[in-house]
Amino acid sequence: MINLPQQVASILVQAVNLYVILIVVWAIFSWFDHSKGVLNDIYKVLDAVVSPYINLFKRFIPPIGGIDLSPILAIVLLQLVVRLLV
Numbered sequence: 001m002i003n004l005p006q007q008v009a010s011i012l013v014q015a016v017n018l019y020v021i022l023i024v025v026w027a028i029f030s031w032f033d034h035s036k037g038v039l040n041d042i043y044k045v046l047d048a049v050v051s052p053y054i055n056l057f058k059r060f061i062p063p064i065g066g067i068d069l070s071p072i073l074a075i076v077l078l079q080l081v082v083r084l085l086v
Helices: 004-029 037-058 070-085
Strands: none
Touching: 004 037, 004 070, 037 070
């Protein structure tokens, strides 16, 4: 039988994994034209969910050669914090 702390840890890990997937999808969407139709709606929702967290890192890490590394750092830090907590 799984006790309560293990259940909470499992839910936390699953939530973080879902958020990491959202960050990756958001980053991939940024490579393509999403200015019309359903893709625009999806991107707006993703942007509303992901941008506040990513913008924390954009302040400190400027794009290098036109490549934004802030999503990578955001994912690494998020995974690190979860591993430390669990």
